[in-house]
Amino acid sequence: MVExxxxxxxxxxxxxVVSVTVTIGAxxxxxxxxxxxxxxxxxxxxxxxxxKLQIVEMPLKxxxxxxxxxxxxxxxxxxxxxxxxxxxxxxxGREFLIQAVELQYPDEARDDEDGQTRGQ
Numbered sequence: 001m002v003e004x005x006x007x008x009x010x011x012x013x014x015x016x017v018v019s020v021t022v023t024i025g026a027x028x029x030x031x032x033x034x035x036x037x038x039x040x041x042x043x044x045x046x047x048x049x050x051x052k053l054q055i056v057e058m059p060l061k062x063x064x065x066x067x068x069x070x071x072x073x074x075x076x077x078x079x080x081x082x083x084x085x086x087x088x089x090x091x092x093g094r095e096f097l098i099q100a101v102e103l104q105y106p107d108e109a110r111d112d113e114d115g116q117t118r119g120q
Contacts, residue, residue: 002042005101009047014103019052021102025095026060026075054100060093 001022009017024030032055039053063070064080065088071081075093079086 001098002046002048004098005048005051006046008101009103012103013105015106016104017048017051018102018104019054019100020048020098021054021056021100023056023058023095023097023099025058025093027090027093028058028096030096032057056099058092058095061091062088063091064088 001020005017005020008014022035024032024035036053036055043049043051059072060075060078061070061072062078062080064083064085066085067080067083069080069082070091071088073079073081073088078088078090080088
């Protein structure tokens, strides 16, 4: 992921990556806390070292093939919560993707905490 974000920064000719937002699905196999802990270590010593990480958690969603309803069952039991059928299709929750990358460009003026514009 670090390589993908750095490739975006270079492609867009940005000076820095301010933040990266990732979506982690309930069934993605990625643990939120572990990922949040590892991210600063992964970007240390790279152009992304000052990047802020934002995580969006995507719950498990299924669509029932029997009653047609969408529901958010427990991850350990992905059945339809409306009718109880196990004949359901997972429609969300497997994601692990870069949702957004906020870039800073060399010619952008940045505001400090007092709202004052500093160097361009």
